Amino acid sequence: MASSKDVAKRAGVSQPTVSRVINGSTNVNKETIEKVQRAMEELNYRPNLIARSLKQQKTKSIALISGALHNPFFVDSTTTIVNVAKAHGYRTLVYFEEQGNNEAVYEEVLKQQVDGIVLSSIFIDDPVYRELEHSKIPFVMFNRRHQLGGNFVEIDNEKAGVLATNHLLELGHSKVAWIGGPTNCSTFHGRLLGYKKALGGIVKGNWIKETNTTEEAVIDAVDQLLALDEPPTAIFAATDAMALSCQSYLMNKGYRIPEDMSICGMDDIPMSRHAAIQLTTVTHEASKPMGQYAVEHLLHLINSSKEVKEDMQVTLRPRLIARHSSGVKN
Amino acid sequence: MASSKDVAKRAGVSQPTVSRVINGSTNVNKETIEKVQRAMEELNYRPNLIARSLKQQKTKSIALISGALHNPFFVDSTTTIVNVAKAHGYRTLVYFEEQGNNEAVYEEVLKQQVDGIVLSSIFIDDPVYRELEHSKIPFVMFNRRHQLGGNFVEIDNEKAGVLATNHLLELGHSKVAWIGGPTNCSTFHGRLLGYKKALGGIVKGNWIKETNTTEEAVIDAVDQLLALDEPPTAIFAATDAMALSCQSYLMNKGYRIPEDMSICGMDDIPMSRHAAIQLTTVTHEASKPMGQYAVEHLLHLINSSKEVKEDMQVTLRPRLIARHSSGVKN
DNA sequence: CTCTTTTATGAATACGTATTCATAAAATTA
């Protein structure tokens, strides 16, 4: 690959002059510009971003630490984040974090010298928070938050839990189960809290199923619920992905949705709208996607010169979308 | 951020010695190693991969130019490719290529100094092929191929088209439509060819709908088919994503699947198995995902010292999975 | 004890770029 030195030699100028042409500096002779541009074309020159990053001490790239794409929620958010970052001239390094080993990913990311991090896989009491804070790299949490605050965009999960549960209660279901993920995630924590709140005192421990969010675990949870003396007639699944697993498994077992079991999810993934699915779900009311808040604020943090940066703490209001996976108890 | 120089100073050694410790060189005193490691910990040192890349003239990273994630097919392949690369110590830069502007993405990628490229968004006669060849960067095409050959993994799309169409014919459907994407993609090209082949002479031009693969375009195509004097009773949609769009739209219009319309897709995305969807589809027979072939061969190309590298041209055999979105014509 | 080999280390350098500083030439002002 041709370097700026090669271009310089061919154009009969010095390397800094080539650099100036590349970066559109003023104060460079028009004829010189043309000479250099010609040489660049002839040599098929492309600036080496690695070298540039080293010199400038910034990479114009951010890291996205996302949940696995098996959950369609992260599909949309990943697309949003990558595209918004790109529109601002930033490249995104995408990491798909499976359960738990945040430390390893975090180590990886730091070595890459990214200018900032969007983090969606963090636990409420994750020690990684302190380390990130200490590293001085700007970071924004997305969808989940940490107990210590910081920058985040989230949905009001507790209110969402209340909305979903109340919806099912209002349809006449008194036996409503909760299936979710680890409650050391702020999302599941909040959604469970809302569920309990809506139910008031009458919460039964074995109606609450905390899984690892995999399809197998969800199926297992459903089986356990069905085996109860008093099986529930409605399920609030804490994500649409889990709701779909419930729905498919129950249908395969001959259950009709919603006649034999009402289901409410959360996230409003695109598939939920499919005519054969029609999943009742909870989403947020904001006019732009959550990921966009995250990236925009992250870039603000990166490019702000102020020593003390203001926090962004956005909690979006939830909204219920009633479709046909939930119905009146018969 | 502390540099290896800082570590060297603190440990009372030279910078190259720190470098040796980092890279596990032999011939370095045990006590020195310990001194250096202690200094690294105390300073919270992390090697700067940008600097390393510049020096070594390789980035240990590959680019994946994928179709947009709205198509679930690319969700799975992206996951596979990122994870396999990671398992081999390579980082993946992910690009989501919308229709057509391959050139721009390609320019971007070259500047990043990646060691290799997995390319899934390429047209049969894409000029980008020549440029990539000229750039000397190893690249492997994934899912789609180019007319000039090169390295690729694909499904036998023509045979897949035959399989799908024959399946519908065997169910008694004589009026089978095709809905697909741009036929300058090898995938759609082949699938259409197979469709025509299976139908023999009796192909009607207005049963063939070439769209841009968006939901709106697919809906439009379905509308056009329904408006025909002789509307088809079965549709072969060239991807599952498009098949789902057909299915949802038709159901919303009151059609029953498969009683009023049989649908066959292709790709076997996870959603196709959902009890409420039950999409008949075509997939491949291989024991490992296509993306894995692509990455493994790409890494082979990158690390092979031979001047002349052998091509990898894999065409996987297709297999029909009959579910309940297709049925006997009534 | 001398000569040779091995081990352990540092000095110098290169990767490709952007940036600072100095300076010559040109343009402007008085």
Add this chain to the structure above:
DNA sequence: TAATTTTATGAATACGTATTCATAAAAGAG
């Protein structure tokens, strides 16, 4: 015309690492 400012350019350097080369010390061979 002389003095000053502006414009255009190159030389030198830095970013953080890995690598080559030289060399001093230690170990082994005779």
